[in-house]
Amino acid sequence: MPRVQLPAVTPIHKAWNKGRIIGQKRPLFPRQVWAIRARLELAGHLRDKAVFNVAIDSKLRGCDLVKLAVADLVKDGRVRERVSVIQSKSKKPIQLELTENTRDTVFEWVRSPEMIGCRFMFPSCFRDRPQISTRQYGRLVRDWVKAIGLESSGYGTHSMRRTKAAEIYRKMGNLRAMQLLLGQTKVNSTVRYLGVELENAHRIAERIDL
Known part of the structure; x- marks a missing residue:
């Protein structure tokens, strides 16, 4: 009896990104920043409010934010208006x-x-860690955006980094300023990071005389 060759069956795996929002994480709008800030204030979460406010103002990557020491921000009993930090990625200082x-x-x-x-x-709530981890920071961000009714998969720690930069760019349209504020070495990286349209970027770049 001849053997029947059956076609190979490829198992169907669920796509890892099914149902998820992938790609660049969105920045927050000012009204969303204030909504999160108000919730943290009402809940009395002082540490989390400090993390949130410093994250928005500093525009630091998560790996640099969680490593901030008290001495970086406070000197002689006063909180500094401007702070210089060495970035982990580029090893260059950013103010x-x-x-x-x-x-x-x-x-x-x-x-x-505390x-x-x-x-x-x-500081971390876990005794084996001196400060919160980037993973803990990411969980905080997801909790914050969910608390105000946003889809958490569309936001992340880079949302905190991009929020103030995106708002400043909307008001100024100055890519060079954004490059300096974000501590990026190439304007092209800033263009991609802020989600700037290429033609708009060229128009702005033509107005910037360096």
């Missing part, structure tokens, strides 16, 4: 500014009982 609201939050946080003897700005 960041802290608004009055953020400075007030940081000052209140570092004077709280911060006694802490070296890092955002």
